[in-house]
Amino acid sequence: MAKKEQHEAQGPGVGGAEPGQGLMRAIVQDRYGDVEVLHPTRINRPRILDNEVLVRVHAAGLDRGTWHMMTGRPYLLRLIFGFRKPRNPVAGLDLAGTVEAVGAAVTRFRVGEEVFGFGKGSFADYAAAREDKLARKPAGLSFEQAAVVPVSAVTALQGLRDAGRLQAGQKVLITGASGGVGSYAVQLAKAMGAEVTGVCSTAKAALVRSLGADHVIDYLREDFADGTRHYDLILDLAGNPALSRLRRALTPAGTAVVAGGEHGGQVTGMSRQLGAVALSPFVRQRLTMLAATQKAADLERVAELIDAGEVTPCLDLTFPLDRAQEAMRHLVAGKARGKVAITL
Incomplete structure (x- = not known):
């Protein structure tokens, strides 16, 4: 991109704009706590680094990771995100939108392209995202559908393929099959050739069957x-x-991947995962944990499966930006059937 084109693409309001210019709506928090800490305000658009993209957000996904950052629990997370309060006050991880500006070192995206992926504070009109954490949005998806893919679908993919080492023909059990990650795990496991059993509540059994599960267990x-x-x-x-x-x-030689649960301790949040890893060397079965990472390559793999019709985002409800508190309450209450999106 020529220097003039890049300057025009970045526009006058990317970061430190003059008062009244370059402002955007955002859901922010100035401390850790329950949903009441989330509140709408107007702040400057984020500045982008050379390896980052400024995305005009059309929709944002809601997931347990956003809840963890909202509450600051487990406390170990505060070493990364801020000890007393979040370093980045804007909530949200998942996003889908259009490229508004690109950093000087960005080569994969151009202004105007539709993208989805992992952003820094996606509950806002604009969000910065690293180039290597974005992919082009599948053409067949709405922005709302695309926004609920990144965190949950990539976590499911890495849990099955990398941590679980899933092979075609194997029998797979997925607990929490109606949740955000679970709804993708059922579909991905089927796409990988497995016989899938999903565990869920009575009210969500029909949903899990519709995702392709061969068997459903009502817990x-x-x-x-x-x-x-x-x-x-x-x-x-x-x-x-x-x-x-x-x-x-x-x-006798099966594998258990411990990925979920909100009762893993207030400090690390990983007592069950660490217990599994510690026990594994002493038993024939393989017990391991999942620590998902944000990779553009895995976003692109999921996008391929979406384009092929093998995976479809399970979008439950959408909420406008100013009802972010309500959306979070819906998630925390366990009412979501699949995923929840915030629309802008």
Whole structure:
């Protein structure tokens, strides 16, 4: 891009604009806490670094990661995001929108392109995102659908493919199959050739079947660890089952990937995951944890599967930006069937 074109693309309001210019709407928090800490305001558009893209956000996804950053729990996260309050006060991770400006070192995107991926504070009219954390938006998706893909779909992909080492023909059990990550995990496991069993509540059983699950276990009526069924891979996303229960449901050489649960301790939040890793060397079964990373290559892989019709975002509800508190309450209450989006 020529220097003149790049200057014009970045525009007059990217970062430090004059008062009254370059302002944007945003949902921010000046401390950690419950949903009441989120509030709308107007702030300057973010400045972008040489390797970053400024995205005009059309929709943002809501996920448990945003909840963790809102509450500042587990406390270990504060070493990364800010000890007393968030270093970046704008909430939100997932985004979908159009490229408004590009940094000097950006080569993969041009102004006006439609993108989706991981941003820095996506509950705002504009958000900065690293070039290597974005991909082109699948043409068949709305911005709202695309916005709920990145965190959850990439986590599901890495849980099955990398941590779980899933092979075609294997039997897979997915707990929390109706949730954000789970709704993608069911579809991705089917796309990878697995026989899939999803665990969910009675009210969400039909949803999980519609996602392609071969079998559904209603945890209110059945116990997946009753010893009658065994699985090559368990992707544990919800419910906090004890490791002993996961092992009872595994084949003798099966793998359990412990990824979810909100009761892993206030300090690290990973007591079950760390317990699984510590026990694994002493048993035949493989017990491991999932620490998802933000990769453009995995976004692109998910986009390929979406374009091929093998994966479809499960979008439950959308909320306008000024109702972000309400959207978060819906998520925390466990009412979401799949994903929730914020629209701008």
